Amino acid sequence: MTQKPEFYTEMKSPVGRLRLVGDDVGLRQVWFLGGRHSKAARKEWKEDRAPFDEAIRQLDAYFRGELKDFDLPLRMEGTEFQLSVWKELRRIPYGETRTYGEMAKKIGNPKGVRAVGLANGQNPIPIIVPCHRVIGSDGSLTGFGGGIENKRKLLELESGQLKLL
16 A cells, blocks of 8 residues: 655644644644644655645634634544544534543543543644643643643633634
């Protein structure tokens, strides 16, 4: 099986520079440059902004508070469990949050709170797949690859408390 060519680009955002990675099927990754998941682009990737025009347009609209639901082709790869968590993340409405415990119950694994946390932390497409909407059982903001301050900004944007653009 031939590997599909991957493309990447970078964009400025109110939560720092983001690197978008994808192929001809869809968006595969969003990285916070300078965040804990920040990595160098692979040599075999081609830098090309064109495949990401729509993703950039939607992200900009989201940061302006004009877009609540992303409609992009995504190509997420992970374990069956990770994919179930990421699918449930996409069901959390804009402006709302869920606890890790609530997420575990929603996917039918009420004792899997820590596993949900790990899968949440491995989400390859943050913001668009809104892992920032998951909080601690006491309401605290916990782990986020883009940093807790950015998680706070995203939640404040969605609650109408903050304008990012």
